[in-house]
Amino acid sequence: MAPILSIDRVTKYFAGLTALNEVSFDLQPGGITGLIGPNGAGKTTLLSILAGSIQPTSGTVVFQDRNLTGAKSFARAQAGIVRTHQVPRPFRALSVLENVEVGVRFGRRQGSAGHPRDARRILEWVGITHLADAPSVTLSVGDQKRLELARALATRPSLLLCDEVCSGLTEPETASVLRLLRKIQEAGTTILYVEHNLKAIMSVSHHVIVMNYGQKLAEGSPEAVQSDPAVIAAYIGRTACA
Amino acid sequence: MSAVDLLNLLIAALLQAGVYAAMSVGMTIIYGVMKIVNLAHAGFLMLGAYFVYELYARFHIDPLLGVLLAFPAFFLIGMSVHWVLVRRIPTSDQPTLTSLLLLFGLWLVLQNLGYLIWGNSDRAILTPRTLDVLQIGPISFPTVRLVVFGAALASLGGLEFVLHKTWFGRAVRALMQNSDAGRIVGVNVERTARVAFGVGIAFAGAAGGLLAMIYSFSPDFGGPFLLRSFVIIVLGGLESFAGVAVGSVILAVVETFCILVLPANYQPAIAFSLLVLALIVLPEGVAGLWNKRRRWA
Amino acid sequence: MKGAGKSGASARPRFAFAVAPLLLLGVLAALPAFGLGPNTVRLLFVTLVWVTVSIAWNILGGFGGQVSFGFAVFYGLGAYAAALSVNSGVNSMLSLLLAASVAVLASMLVGLPTFRLRGPYFAIATIGVSEAVRVVMTNVSMTGGASGYRILETRPFHQLEHFYAALALAVVAVAVSMQVRRSKFGLALIAIREDEEAASDLGVNPFRTKLLAHALAAALTGAAGGVYAQYAAFIHPQGVFAFGIGVAILLMPIIGGIGTIWGPVIGGVVYGLIHEELIASFPQLHLLIYGSLLILIVLFEPAGIVGLLDRSFRVFARGWRVSGSHP
Numbered sequence: 002m003a004p005i006l007s008i009d010r011v012t013k014y015f016a017g018l019t020a021l022n023e024v025s026f027d028l029q030p031g032g033i034t035g036l037i038g039p040n041g042a043g044k045t046t047l048l049s050i051l052a053g054s055i056q057p058t059s060g061t062v063v064f065q066d067r068n069l070t071g072a073k074s075f076a077r078a079q080a081g082i083v084r085t086h087q088v089p090r091p092f093r094a095l096s097v098l099e100n101v102e103v104g105v106r107f108g109r110r111q112g113s114a115g116h117p118r119d120a121r122r123i124l125e126w127v128g129i130t131h132l133a134d135a136p137s138v139t140l141s142v143g144d145q146k147r148l149e150l151a152r153a154l155a156t157r158p159s160l161l162l163c164d165e166v167c168s169g170l171t172e173p174e175t176a177s178v179l180r181l182l183r184k185i186q187e188a189g190t191t192i193l194y195v196e197h198n199l200k201a202i203m204s205v206s207h208h209v210i211v212m213n214y215g216q217k218l219a220e221g222s223p224e225a226v227q228s229d230p231a232v233i234a235a236y237i238g239r240t241a242c243a
Numbered sequence: 244m245s246a247v248d249l250l251n252l253l254i255a256a257l258l259q260a261g262v263y264a265a266m267s268v269g270m271t272i273i274y275g276v277m278k279i280v281n282l283a284h285a286g287f288l289m290l291g292a293y294f295v296y297e298l299y300a301r302f303h304i305d306p307l308l309g310v311l312l313a314f315p316a317f318f319l320i321g322m323s324v325h326w327v328l329v330r331r332i333p334t335s336d337q338p339t340l341t342s343l344l345l346l347f348g349l350w351l352v353l354q355n356l357g358y359l360i361w362g363n364s365d366r367a368i369l370t371p372r373t374l375d376v377l378q379i380g381p382i383s384f385p386t387v388r389l390v391v392f393g394a395a396l397a398s399l400g401g402l403e404f405v406l407h408k409t410w411f412g413r414a415v416r417a418l419m420q421n422s423d424a425g426r427i428v429g430v431n432v433e434r435t436a437r438v439a440f441g442v443g444i445a446f447a448g449a450a451g452g453l454l455a456m457i458y459s460f461s462p463d464f465g466g467p468f469l470l471r472s473f474v475i476i477v478l479g480g481l482e483s484f485a486g487v488a489v490g491s492v493i494l495a496v497v498e499t500f501c502i503l504v505l506p507a508n509y510q511p512a513i514a515f516s517l518l519v520l521a522l523i524v525l526p527e528g529v530a531g532l533w534n535k536r537r538r539w540a
Numbered sequence: 541m542k543g544a545g546k547s548g549a550s551a552r553p554r555f556a557f558a559v560a561p562l563l564l565l566g567v568l569a570a571l572p573a574f575g576l577g578p579n580t581v582r583l584l585f586v587t588l589v590w591v592t593v594s595i596a597w598n599i600l601g602g603f604g605g606q607v608s609f610g611f612a613v614f615y616g617l618g619a620y621a622a623a624l625s626v627n628s629g630v631n632s633m634l635s636l637l638l639a640a641s642v643a644v645l646a647s648m649l650v651g652l653p654t655f656r657l658r659g660p661y662f663a664i665a666t667i668g669v670s671e672a673v674r675v676v677m678t679n680v681s682m683t684g685g686a687s688g689y690r691i692l693e694t695r696p697f698h699q700l701e702h703f704y705a706a707l708a709l710a711v712v713a714v715a716v717s718m719q720v721r722r723s724k725f726g727l728a729l730i731a732i733r734e735d736e737e738a739a740s741d742l743g744v745n746p747f748r749t750k751l752l753a754h755a756l757a758a759a760l761t762g763a764a765g766g767v768y769a770q771y772a773a774f775i776h777p778q779g780v781f782a783f784g785i786g787v788a789i790l791l792m793p794i795i796g797g798i799g800t801i802w803g804p805v806i807g808g809v810v811y812g813l814i815h816e817e818l819i820a821s822f823p824q825l826h827l828l829i830y831g832s833l834l835i836l837i838v839l840f841e842p843a844g845i846v847g848l849l850d851r852s853f854r855v856f857a858r859g860w861r862v863s864g865s866h867p
Binding site for chain 3: 052053073074075078079083084090092093094095099102103104106107152156
């Protein structure tokens, strides 16, 4: 099966700091891949590069056999890659429904068959129909995160990049969002999911990539990665005793 | 053109750069600490010019002394303006349109104040110094420009001292780099911002006085200099004092040598073109280039 | 800065909002019947021109959030284009189209470099553009330079003709503004205003959208400049390219209610009617008044007059409901 996303030696320098150092991996279509790593590992930077919010210093990003390196974020949204933001960024002057409308009108025209097509259906799917006409600023954190997902979903993405969707949420809210992610994935969207909450990510991912100090550290199934000594050392800070 | 002419032009440009730097430093401080683009800077330049003028015309106080007096006077004015107006607007990491419009409104008010008090005829400060010229070999230095350059350098030196040797200066530098971190470490952000604003306006007023020693002025005097200040701080990199020096030199040199090819009427267009060029080609200014160099080292 | 939302307004004021503009239009269209003097007609003419420009600026600045200090450029270029073409024998309608086209071209030239810049930097760049164009136009001899340019009198002057031209243009401007607000294009502009990066993440092309809005706004502004030039028959750089014009253009929608449909209209009317009065009675104070207004609006009522009205209607509606509940 051809990978949906293929990144090759992606590197990113910020003045004096190497945030990403030759990161490469392939993403198979159809599953949820978790991207984890300690603070400062470069996860969000990588996500931003994949979304087109920032550009890599070097390296290539190939999506569905198209070289998207250097493409702006709206071009990527048109191609089928879209992101959510770690801190929700609703369009404050617009209602919840109008926020989703932006995604509907400006995203891809053709998407997966499993996805709802109009704004109200999307809100139903995500579970915030009752808030359709509310000003987006009045939403609780959990609902704002759902709105982020709804907006992204509205663009009918093939690849959804989720940035810490569960941060700041309570246990039940987290479980609920994770169920939503599964639903989105089952409808046909591949998901790459950056998260700090290890329990959350391990429970929902099919495949996990671990990063540290701007480099890929390990890759594999959740179980394999959890017992990888290098991963343990990275998180705990000492080499595992044999 | 001869080497002597070229040298004369270059020196004229450097002297001009000194004044430009003093003029722009006020805007840099305010931008750096509060991320506010102070459009009223033009108004305070103008008030500074009239301040020094009045001291000279009414009390026969030497303009240089007037400039010195302008520092404390405008420092107080700046702090009051901050307390009355500026502290009421929300700040953020990026300059906001709210702050832009607020200070623009203030500029309009200040301009009108100028018209009300002094009318719209041009004034000038004429002292025996104004027409004096110092000859060193083939190079002629208009004395007043030398004096102004000296004063500008002195004030910049004073600022350097304050920034690096006083607690306030350290607080300012901390806030310029990261206001949240500064807050965590115990810097009183609002008080520092108020003092910084005061210092910024103090420099605007004093610089206005310096400019008044060279140019004639009227209440809308500040406009072209506002644009130049902005060009300079953008060229220099928005938050870097060394950048202000570099930006001032670049602008002064370009302006001075452009007179050779363009009619003088087109001068404001030069500043603008440099501005647009700078904002597009060097979004982080010359300082940005410098930072990038360090990364590869 | 955002405009006031209409949520929460009861049905009663909504109806008034719909009928009032139509009534006003009817009154204005029937103007000759009122037998008003030429000075009053002139006042109304100028106000209509201001209303058009105010609406135009609001498309880019209010809906799109891109504050430009440089709209005098389009106004002035439109004025000169119309004047030059009329003198070359072009009929007045065509010359207005020409004025709009020149303005659109200028908006591309200005927008291409400056829209790469975010908010406040864009605003300041437009100050520079405005000044640069004024300086150049003051020195170009073909258009008369600083002494101005005169349209040759080939036909008798009919004031009402110009009045109706201004009225028609203002109506077009309102219609365009309403259409933009309801359209996909308008949604893109608002998204860009609220959060340009997030909008881009969802597929909105900010650069292209801004350029388009700029062009639309410039076209209306240029046409307004053309209408003015045809009326005044004499234009000069200090008049049409003055920084004060750029300031006025931006002040009107802010005073009236930035980002709304009727805010710019209200602002244009207020400015148009009051400006003449101010200049006549307090010539020394107009900058002070506008500056103070700007400060007060920014600090206390960013939604301008529309915001104030909105608030008072809510208080009024509350009072109405409360008093209605008493036996």
